Amino acid sequence: MNKKKWFTTALSFVIATVLLAGCGDNKDAQGNDPQASAGKAVKxxxxxxxxxxxxxxxxVDAWNEANPDIEVEYIRYVNDDAGNLKLDTALMTGQDADLYINYTLTRLQKRVDAGVALDLASTGYDIDAQMGPDAAQWKINDKYYGLPTKKNMAFIWLNKKMLDEAGLPVPALDWTWSDLKEYAAKLKKDNVYGLLQHEASFTATIDGTIAGLGVTKADGTSNFDNDLWKQQFTMLHDMMFVDKSTPEYGEQLTSKMPVDTMFLKGEAAMLSAGEFIFRNAxxxxxxxxxFQIAFAxxxxxxxDQKDYKYSGGLGDVLSVNAKSKNQEAAWKFAQWYAxxxxLPMASGGRIPSSxxxxxxxxxxxxxxxxxxxxDVDSMNKVVFGQFESFQLSVPQQVLDARKEEYxxxxLNKQDIDATLASMAKRHNDLIKN
Structure with a gap:
């Protein structure tokens, strides 16, 4: 047996051993660790x-003080591919993650498929009544596998001082990418970008577009080669390489630009991001x-775009790990949290949905x-406004393939037509499979 094959076999054995150990833990019929009944705090x-x-x-400090019998420890993971892989590994073992927060529907779907998200139907908690109609966007197979705990939205943050100096008004609610491109060109200066985009908001426009158009066409084939995507991608590419009003993608990727910090330091006039930036602002x-911050x-x-939807609705979906040894205690915390x-999260922009x-x-x-x-006026209209929102419901591998192509x-490795064609082809291949 060669070394590579031996290592793969050994690794598979180790993982299987860990999983079996997790599955073999002693617990009662309610999924709780019997040690809790011996007077020890559930952790x-x-x-x-x-x-x-x-x-x-x-x-967690507030919870632990009021509930000495159930001790909660918070573990922070970075919401990127590596961070989500770390969480998924912990979930599969059932040892290190009892509760977890999902930030996209595709990640939650993957965890439901893996059997690590508890079906909340038996809890008796009326999520629709408690969270409102937008909660239903998080249903999977008409079931809830988590509590959508906060009001969610992506928007454009604007440096009001820079807008005023350039003689530009706060944008109207129905502005377009052509408008944004023009604003960015007028607002850029030496060492100041017209626009920065947080990675989480990079696809907000194309997602909102496909949510209205439909992920597939009438014949069931991919709609990823639609003309609206072509127009938006082309404008953004021009902003990078012609107007130079936004960073080149490769530069932002390799340098891991701290875009929220740069915006707050006055190194950008506009920032595309979500409400999570409030914690720094x-x-x-x-x-x-x-400077004052305005919103668009x-x-x-x-x-004239029809059926455009906004990235928003509800978010921060709190799930109980179906492999947890202490599901009842975990659910008790989840309901209290929601x-x-x-509430202590509100100062950072996380407004509860309950x-x-x-x-x-x-x-x-x-x-x-x-x-x-x-800027109070734009904040009330945008941050606290009501917009038709969506949660993009496609498998994670579809989003991964799309990202690889765009x-x-x-990165100037293929032109726009080849990009759209490849995205559609890879999507069609995944649809067939």
């Missing part, structure tokens, strides 16, 4: 992507800035001490 591990100091530690000690919607591709326990939470209390926490740092275009 739970909660995984999430928010830095511990931005709210999660305050949440409100931290004036580490991120001091002397993620622009659609064209003014129905008000998560009707049990006083919205005014959450808004007050969000703006406490920084009321003068935001990266080639933005």
């Amino acid at each position: 739970l591990k909660l995984w999430g992507a928010v830095p511990v100091e931005a709210g999660p530690q305050a949440v 409100n931290n004036l000690t580490e991120f001091p800035h002397d 919607t993620i622009p659609q591709v064209t003014a 129905d008000g326990g998560m 009707k049990s939470v006083d919205n005014k209390q959450a808004m007050d926490l969000l703006l406490k001490g920084v009321e003068d740092k935001y 990266e080639k275009y933005f």
Whole structure:
């Protein structure tokens, strides 16, 4: 047996041993560790992507003080491919992750398929009534495998001071990518980008477009080669390589640009990102800035575009690991968290979705001490506005294939027509399989 084959066999044996050990743990019929009945505190591990100091530690401290019989430890993972792989590995063993927060429907779908997300039907908790109609976007096979705990939206953050200096008004709600491209060109200066995009928001426009058009055409084939995607990708490519109003994709990728920090330091006039940036924008000690922040919607591709939807709705879906030894205790924490326990997260932009939470209390926490740092009118219209939203429901491998192809275009390794054709072909191959 060659070394490579021996290593693969040995690794498979180790993984199988760990999984069997996890499955063989002693627990009662309710899925709870009998050690808890011996007077020992049940210990739970909660995984999430928010830095511990931005709210999660305050949440678990409050819980642990009020519930000495159930001790929760927060583990932070980075919400990227490597971080999600780390979480998925912990979930499969059933040893190191009792609760976890999902940030995309595709990741949750993968975990449901792997059998590590508990079906919440038997809990008796009415998610539709408690969270509202947008919660249904997170159903998988008409079932809930997690609690959508927060109101969610991506938008454009704008440096109001730079807008005023350039004589530009806060954009209208129905602005387009042509408008954004023009704004970025007028706002760029030496050492100041017109636009930066957070990786999580890079595909917000094409996702909102396909949510309206349909992922597939009437004949069942891929719609990834649609003309609206071509127009938006082309404009963004021009902004990188012609206008130079936004970073070249390769540069942003390799340097791992801290785009939120750069925006708050005045190194960009606009930032495409979500409400999670509030945790830094409100931290004036580490991120001091002397400008007001205004807000605009993620622009659609064209003014006459039909059925465009906005990346938003509800998010931060808290799931219980179906392999956890302490499912009952984990569910008790999950319900508490969703129905008000998560309030310390509001100062970082995470507004609870549960009707049990006083919205005014959450808004007050969000703006406490920084009321003068935001343009109130645009904040009310965009951040607290009501828009038709979506959760893109396609398998993760489809998104991975799409990303591999559009990266080639933005790295100048293939042209736009080849990119769209390849995305559609790979999507069609996955549909067939």
